[in-house]
Amino acid sequence: MTTSEPGPPGQSPVNRREPQVDLPANRRERKKLETRAALEQxxxxxxxxxxxxxxxxxxxxxxxxxAVRTFFRYFSSKQHVLFGDVAHQRISHLRAALAASPPDETPLHAVGAVLDALDLDQDEQEQIVVRLRLLEQQPSLIGMYLMLNYELRETVSEFVANRTGLPTDHFYPLLLAGAAVTSWDVALHTWLADTSGTAILADLRRTAFGALTAGLPETPTAPAVTAPPAG
Structure with a gap:
């Protein structure tokens, strides 16, 4: 903005330009958030x-x-807007957190610690509730939910395989990855079914993961293989 200051006697006022405040950028960001929220709703x-x-x-x-083109600035597809960033970003956050885990941690401890660190906050829980209720009303969407779980499982199994030097189809990466995803799935549905409102999602997930991994060793071992009978 330009303001005028009195100049020397007999001369015109001096115009000075005030420093620009970055409010337009802030307004743009708020507008983006508002547009995204409006599309989701x-x-x-x-x-x-x-x-x-x-x-x-x-x-x-x-x-x-x-405009339709505006939709695609925020979401790549209907599926993306259905599950929102709370689901899609969870996969990228999980991958990054696992990669950043201390190299001397066992896979079992690393996966458990990362799951603890990525437990949903209140806002994310509210978003998940809306979407899970919609899944109950529209069973045809369950396949997409299962696909997200598949991507989560693949992310964990790849990490465990890299950490242990085992192939991704070895029983240990698959079991640990399955426990991670199943604990999340079981906790979500148990929490959603709680009518008292006292259940804590993070506690349910932690309890489920502990129960599912109770028989897993810290160091992976190969399963016993029984030779087929001679024919």
Missing amino acids: AALRLFAEKGYENTTVEEISAAADV
């Missing part, structure tokens, strides 16, 4: 009303009062 409402398969990107965009 419109999509979830339409999915619940019309069904996921019967809802188009054009309808979501119209309900949020934005």
Whole structure:
């Protein structure tokens, strides 16, 4: 903004430009967040009303009062807007956290510690509730939920295989990865079914992971192989 200051007697005022404050950038960021939230809310409402398969990107965009091209600036697909960043970013966060775990940690301890560190906060839990309720109403979406779990399991098994030098299809990486994902899945559904409102999601997940990994050794061992009978 330009302001005028009195100049020397008999001369015109001196114009000075004040320092620019970065408010426009802040406003742009707020606008982006608002647009993203509007698209998510419109999509979830339409999915619940019309069904996921019967809802188009054009309808979501119209309900949020934005252009279709704007939708694709924020989401790559209907599936992306369905599960949101809380699910999709969980995979990338999990991969990064596992890669950053101390190299001297056993895989069992590293996976458990990372799961603890990535437990959902209150806002993320609220987002998950909305989406799980929608899954209950639209069973056709369960396949997408299972695909996310598959990606989570692959992420953990790849880490365990790299940490131990075992192939990704070895029983130990697969068991540990399966325990990690199953503990998350069981905790979510148990927590969602709790009508008292006293269940704590992180505690449920931790308890489930402990129970599922109780028989796993810190150091992987090969399973016993029985020779086939002579024929």
